[in-house]
Amino acid sequence: MAGAVALVGLVFGLTAHPLLDPDEGRNAEVAREMAATNDYILPQLDGLPYPDKPVLFFAVEAAVMELLGPTVPAARLPPLGFTLATIGTVAWFARRRGGSNAAWTAAVAAAASPLTLGFARTVIFDSALTFFVVAALAAFYEAISDRAWHWSTLGWAAIALAVLTKGPIGLALPLMIAIPYAVWRRAGRVLWAPAGPLLCTALLLPWLMAMSRRVPEFLSYALGTETLARLTTPALGRTGPWWYFLPILLAGALPWSVAALAGLAKGGWRGPDRKIDPYVAFLLCWMVVPLVFFSLSQSKRPQYVLPLVPAIALLVAHLWRGNQPAGAQAAAGTLIAAGLLIGAAPGVLPRLLPLSSGIRDAIPGTAAALGAVTVVCGALTWFLRRRDRVLLALAVPVATIPIAGGELMRQIGRERSSAELAAAIARVLPPGADVVAVAAFPLSLPFYLRQPVLLASATGAELTSNYLVRDLARWRLVPGSPLRPADWWHDAAVQCGRVKVFVTRADDAQTRAVLAAQVPLLVATAKFAAYGPCARSDLASRRRRLRSRRETFHR
Numbered sequence: 141m142a143g144a145v146a147l148v149g150l151v152f153g154l155t156a157h158p159l160l161d162p163d164e165g166r167n168a169e170v171a172r173e174m175a176a177t178n179d180y181i182l183p184q185l186d187g188l189p190y191p192d193k194p195v196l197f198f199a200v201e202a203a204v205m206e207l208l209g210p211t212v213p214a215a216r217l218p219p220l221g222f223t224l225a226t227i228g229t230v231a232w233f234a235r236r237r238g239g240s241n242a243a244w245t246a247a248v249a250a251a252a253s254p255l256t257l258g259f260a261r262t263v264i265f266d267s268a269l270t271f272f273v274v275a276a277l278a279a280f281y282e283a284i285s286d287r288a289w290h291w292s293t294l295g296w297a298a299i300a301l302a303v304l305t306k307g308p309i310g311l312a313l314p315l316m317i318a319i320p321y322a323v324w325r326r327a328g329r330v331l332w333a334p335a336g337p338l339l340c341t342a343l344l345l346p347w348l349m350a351m352s353r354r355v356p357e358f359l360s361y362a363l364g365t366e367t368l369a370r371l372t373t374p375a376l377g378r379t380g381p382w383w384y385f386l387p388i389l390l391a392g393a394l395p396w397s398v399a400a401l402a403g404l405a406k407g408g409w410r411g412p413d414r415k416i417d418p419y420v421a422f423l424l425c426w427m428v429v430p431l432v433f434f435s436l437s438q439s440k441r442p443q444y445v446l447p448l449v450p451a452i453a454l455l456v457a458h459l460w461r462g463n464q465p466a467g468a469q470a471a472a473g474t475l476i477a478a479g480l481l482i483g484a485a486p487g488v489l490p491r492l493l494p495l496s497s498g499i500r501d502a503i504p505g506t507a508a509a510l511g512a513v514t515v516v517c518g519a520l521t522w523f524l525r526r527r528d529r530v531l532l533a534l535a536v537p538v539a540t541i542p543i544a545g546g547e548l549m550r551q552i553g554r555e556r557s558s559a560e561l562a563a564a565i566a567r568v569l570p571p572g573a574d575v576v577a578v579a580a581f582p583l584s585l586p587f588y589l590r591q592p593v594l595l596a597s598a599t600g601a602e603l604t605s606n607y608l609v610r611d612l613a614r615w616r617l618v619p620g621s622p623l624r625p626a627d628w629w630h631d632a633a634v635q636c637g638r639v640k641v642f643v644t645r646a647d648d649a650q651t652r653a654v655l656a657a658q659v660p661l662l663v664a665t666a667k668f669a670a671y672g673p674c675a676r677s678d679l680a681s682r683r684r685r686l687r688s689r690r691e692t693f694h695r
Contacts, residue, residue: 180199
């Protein structure tokens with residue numbers, strides 16, 4: 141029953157809200173262009189190279205879109221698929237350590253965690269990265285335990301796929317966990333059996349060589365800007381305090397993080413010999429080493445700690461190997477407190493955050509439903525003793541999130557997606573017409589319109605590609621480039637050689653005033669405004685000029 145509840149939570153309302161910008165819109169558009177061009181080597185955004193991320197996740201997305209079309213369901217199915225594969229791997233690994241009960245406990249805990257739930261339905265790389273990291277670590281643990289090189293080879297193959305998903309972090313993350321553990325177990329040699337690194341290299345080299353031919357500076361950019369600069373400098377603007385990930389991991393793995401900590405505090409880390417259990421040591425290494433690494437890094441985003449959630453789930457399954465679920469009462473008390481906090485959200489959030497009326501109106505219903513379920517499940521857990529019933533009670537609150545929060549997510553989608561904007565533009569846009577983004581770029585707009593969007597910008601930062609921004613002048617000169625100088629749109633709005641629609645930020649009063657004088661307002665959303673088609677304005681201008689000439693002639 142708990143497994144079914146967790147599964148419902150993962151799949152319910154998967155496509156109920158549109159793609160959220162910037163990440164989902166950009167990633168889905170890169171995949172759409174890959175499917176449209178059948179170029180499965182070089183990711184492209186708006187027709188321009190996008191080597192900011194490797195190819196594998198985009199390729200999986202593109203393959204699904206070739207089957208189902210470039211739709212929201214096609215974009216969101218791969219993250220869900222990778223998440224389910226991660227849960228399956230966690231269950232398999234837990235079964236080998238503790239039998240079927242451990243497998244079910246680990247699977248439910250991994251699935252019914254807020255971080256897992258959130259990124260299972262988000263078009264972003266981390267669900268895929270997490271799967272390959274979990275596969276690599278499970279294989280390395282088996283290799284170290286059995287001194288078996290074939291497991292190590294499998295782990296290196298998973299590392300190669302992790303690198304093809306998100307770059308060098310796919311190599312660093314499994315190794316920073318496996319190497320200290322292997323050294324502690326005096327089995328370091330098994331990790332470096334030649335077959336593993338050789339297979340990893342063989343899997344990586346073909347794409348790396350092909351990319352380097354297409355983009356000669358790719359390796360220096362990927363290793364320099366996208367890796368070293370991101371980790372060691374605040375240049376990319378993703379900084380945060382050193383403790384940034386602590387509350388994210390604790391809250392993102394609730395209630396299981398509290399259960400795991402409580403179980404460890406009661407001595408669950410000891411083995412039969414009263415020393416630290418090697419399996420627990422491995423799981424602690426899985427959690428602590430990356431947490432320290434990411435905390436020291438200058439780049440901080442919540443999804444970075446997603447690969448740590450399976451370790452927490454496996455630790456809970458290990459601590460619950462007896463009839464008494466260790467730490468269940470601590471988790472119950474946490475749920476009750478969390479439920480009360482959620483219930484108080486309607487009175488607190490509007491004071492802390494600038495919320496639109498739609499989001500503000502959706503919060504009370506979401507908070508009431510989710511808060512009540514969380515409090516009730518916490519209270520039930522306090523009195524339950526059977527492992528299967530405790531597992532179910534702890535899984536229900538997280539699984540309830542997409543059900544209770546459906547309307548809230550739809551309102552967020554209206555603000556953070558260009559689906560509404562694209563629908564209004566598509567109704568008036570004839571084939572072959574241009575869409576011009578003026579100092580703004582709704583990243584899901586080309587995905588919904590199924591065509592590139594011209595960008596008039598001084599910096600190109602609206603594309604969110606560090607690669608394109610650093611050499612913008614060069615990419616403006618490429619034949620067929622969608623990039624235009626910042627003031628190009630002025631003449632385009634007046635002359636309008638081809639039918640055009642212009643998009644700008646809703647709060648850019650100056651640009652909107654100039655556009656309004658030339659072309660009619662088409663639609664205004666929370667973040668963007670569209671004007672056009674400019675052919676109507678052009679026709680009216682011609683009529684005015686003709687009328688003026690006639691009046692002059694009669695005089």
